[in-house]
Amino acid sequence: xxxxxxxxxxxxxxxxxxxxxxYTDDSPGSLRMRLKLLTQCHELMGRVSAHMDGxxxxxxxxxxxxxxxxxxxxxxxxxxxxxxxxxxxxxxxEAAALERSRLWKNEFKALxxxxxxxxxxxxxxxxxxxxxxxxx
Numbered sequence: 221x222x223x224x225x226x227x228x229x230x231x232x233x234x235x236x237x238x239x240x241x242x243y244t245d246d247s248p249g250s251l252r253m254r255l256k257l258l259t260q261c262h263e264l265m266g267r268v269s270a271h272m273d274g275x276x277x278x279x280x281x282x283x284x285x286x287x288x289x290x291x292x293x294x295x296x297x298x299x300x301x302x303x304x305x306x307x308x309x310x311x312x313x314e315a316a317a318l319e320r321s322r323l324w325k326n327e328f329k330a331l332x333x334x335x336x337x338x339x340x341x342x343x344x345x346x347x348x349x350x351x352x353x354x355x356x
Contacts, residue, residue, distance in 0.1 A: 221267075221271050221274075226267075226268055226271050229264045229267055229268050230268060232260075232261075232264055233261050233264050233265060233268070236257045236258070236260055236261040236264075237261060239257050240254050240257045240258060240261075243257075246341065246345075247345075248342060248345045248346060248349070251338055251341055251342045251345065252342060254338055255335065255338045255339065255342065258331060258334065258335055258338065259335060261331065262328070262331050262332065262335060265324065265327055265328045265331055266328055268324050269321070269324040269325050269327070269328045272317070272320045272321040272323075272324045272325075273321050273325070275317045275320065275321065276314070276317040276318050276320070276321040278317075279310070279313050279314040279317040279318075280314055280317075282310060282313075282314075283307050283310040283311060283313075283314050286306055286307050286310055287303045287304075287306065287307045288303075289306075290302055290303040290305075290306035290307070291303035
């Protein structure tokens with residue numbers, strides 16, 4: 221996926237999260253707006269999370285392939301050491317990609333739980349109102 225698209229998704233996520241802050245009360249209408257905005261955010265987070273998982277896997281494959289090529293092309297002697305030296309920087313890149321992947325996956329899961337809480341709160345509010353406990 222194009223990195224500029226991912227960048228736009230991340231900017232959109234920030235905008236949606238900022239808009240959610242405008243709906244602070246727990247009225248059913250406010251909860252529904254929060255649910256709508258966070259659901260849009262959740263969809264984009266899923267895409268970003270999937271992209272970050274792919275970035276990690278690509279970094280891992282690059283490290284493995286570079287290791288194999290360096291070991292194959294090394295002069296006589298300690299081929300393993302030559303291959304390890306060839307992938308030192310790639311290991312750091314892979315670790316950074318893994319960190320980004322896990323961060324987005326955790327954010328996605330946390331938002332999933334938060335959406336569940338909002339849906340439950342909406343159901344509770346509607347049940348209270350339907351039962352005549354609205355206090356009107």
